[in-house]
Amino acid sequence: MSNITSRLENVKKLQAKRWENEDHWDTLNDLLVQELDEILLIEPENTSALINIGAIYSDMGENEKALSYLKKALDLGSSDKNLYVNLAVVLIYMEKHQEEYLEYLEEVEDKIEDPLTFKAYFDPQSH
Numbered sequence: 159m160s161n162i163t164s165r166l167e168n169v170k171k172l173q174a175k176r177w178e179n180e181d182h183w184d185t186l187n188d189l190l191v192q193e194l195d196e197i198l199l200i201e202p203e204n205t206s207a208l209i210n211i212g213a214i215y216s217d218m219g220e221n222e223k224a225l226s227y228l229k230k231a232l233d234l235g236s237s238d239k240n241l242y243v244n245l246a247v248v249l250i251y252m253e254k255h256q257e258e259y260l261e262y263l264e265e266v267e268d269k270i271e272d273p274l275t276f277k278a279y280f281d282p283q284s285h
Contacts, residue, residue, distance in 0.1 A: 162197055166206050166274040169193055173210070173276055176217075190214050205236035206274040209244060216248050216278035224248045224278070239269035240277050247278045 169190060176186045194211040197204060208231035215224035225248050231241050242262045249259035 162201055162204065162207075163274065165193065165197055166204075166210070169197075169207075169210055170274060170276055173214070187214055187218055203234050205231040205234050205238065205241070206272055208234070209236065209238055209241045209272075209275045212248070213240070213244050213276055213278040216244060216251065219251075221248050221252045225252070237269055238275055239266055239271040240275040242266045242269055244278045247280045250280070 172186060172193075173190060176183055176190075179186065191211060191214055194207050194214070197207040198211070201207065208227045212224045212227035212231070215221070215227065224244070228241060228245050228248060231238075232245065242265045246259040246262040246266075249262070
């Protein structure tokens with residue numbers, strides 16, 4: 159297993175712990191962004207890292223930044239289910255027209271989730 163793969167596995171584990179440690183939410187987000195930035199310095203086209211950093215920025219409410227990372231993963235040809243879910247979540251939070259995010263939600267049906275990526279948090283009550 160490559161070093162990058164194990165680092166992405168650790169990112170996913172740390173990301174899951176954010177929900178158990180909401181008192182440390184900002185600190186954990188900062189650690190996640192730092193680790194994903196380091197991975198992207200080594201492998202700038204690592205779509206798993208791009209999808210994950212996009213999810214973290216979405217969770218932080220930085221949707222423009224999230225969208226840029228997610229679009230880059232899409233442009234690189236990722237077909238990860240979490241990419242399409244995250245794109246839809248970000249576009250909903252950005253209050254884009256329904257047609258813009260529905261196309262991504264329709265694509266989700268045929269996709270498989272990469273075990274190294276995760277979904278952005280979505281609260282339908284916030285809209």
